Amino acid sequence: MRNIVLRFSRIFVGALFIFSGLIKANDPLGFGYKLQEYFEVFHMNFLSGMATGIAILLCTLEIVLGALLLLGFWSKKVAWGLLLLIIFFTLLTFISAAFKVVTSCGCFGDAIPLTPWQSFTKDLILLAMIIVIFLNKNLIHPLFKKEATQRNIALLVTVVSLGFGLYTYNVLPIIDFLPYKVGAHIPSLMVIPPGEKPDEFEIMYHLKNKKTKEEKDMSDKAYLKTEIWKDNNWEIIGEPAKRLVKKGFEPKIKDLNITDASGTDYTKELIENPYYNLIFVAYDLYATNEAAIGKLNALALNATQQFNIRTVLLTSNSAQDAQAFIKKNNLFSEVFFTDAVPLKSMVRANPGVLLMKNGVVINKWHYHNVPTFDQLSRKYFDK
Secondary structure: OHHHHHHHHHHHHHHHHHHHHHHHHOOHHHHHHHHHHHHHHOOOHHHHHHHHHHHHHHHHHHHHHHHHHHHOOOHHHHHHHHHHHHHHHHHHHHHHHHHOOOOOOOOOOOOOOOOHHHHHHHHHHHHHHHHHHHHOHHHOOOOOOOHHHHHHHHHHHHHHHHHHHHHHHHOOOOOOOOOOOOOOEHHHHHOOOOOOOOOEEEEEEEEEEOOOOOEEEEEHHHHHHOOHHHOOOEEEOOOOEEEEEEOOOOOOOOOOOOEOOOOOEOHHHHHOOOOOEEEEEOOOOOOOOHHHHHHHHHHHHHHHHHHOOEEEEEEOOOHHHHHHHHHHHOOOOEEEEOOHHHHHHHOOOOOEEEEEEOOEEEEEEEHHHOOOHHHHHHHHHOO
């Protein structure tokens, strides 16, 4: 029984660590964004600039530890590494859940979103299994006995894991779990389908009795039903609070609002354009690759002049910053503004490119692998 429990724990923990590491390594920039949230919560903003690098290393560590556990290499060191790592993550997810500081842990990236309490429960189960592994680490035997073979396999796993994270960071995720993936019809992802109900809320009032000094909370429905508002002894203290009563259908895209510098809404016009249009995404103009912007500028000029393709740049910077950027880079594209969160979800690059038509994401690219104008023409515009 002891060996069965140990074997099950090894397989489960090892496979889960590899899966978790691969899912996050598939989108290291997204994992880096999540780490930045944690750094902000714990007042460690000095690490924010290194978030993506730390994300890639953590993904590599997860994959390597999971693989070494399954292979049985260096069982004592691996068991210690797993124990320390899971204790750290368990404490982190408990803090996130208890104090509601980070709403999603990012354990499995955007592929399997978990609430903080779900993540904490998952870590408790892993902690129990890792304790079993730690207490029985002497019973774990390596699949290959030769030290040189173990080192070579471990090195190969490390190089492949690290290389995978670096590749996806410099190209784009192999599998896109975000709502703006290729083939997605953006307008339909922004609305609640017929038959589905939105979130149901109630307004909560905090009341105080002028005579008795009694205080109590009451919903808007109870407030009207009891007609307590007719009693002049009761007064509302502070601002009414909005409380979720019943969770309804939540559109996959709920925060996209595109405006011009004056605040005019262009969301519908841009995303429902029935013709090909190029959308350049640069959520942070200060951190964007200016050499890539120059190439995209030339692409926009050619596409507009030869095929009348509309090209726009979306950013979360202020209109003043954008104006200075336009002047510095002789930007040809129109510039519009939206929040950084949807821009980071559109494409994991700064800048990145989306080719859209009639609300559908036809294709998208990291600035490292944007096709040339001739390639785009042959594949899309000429047809």
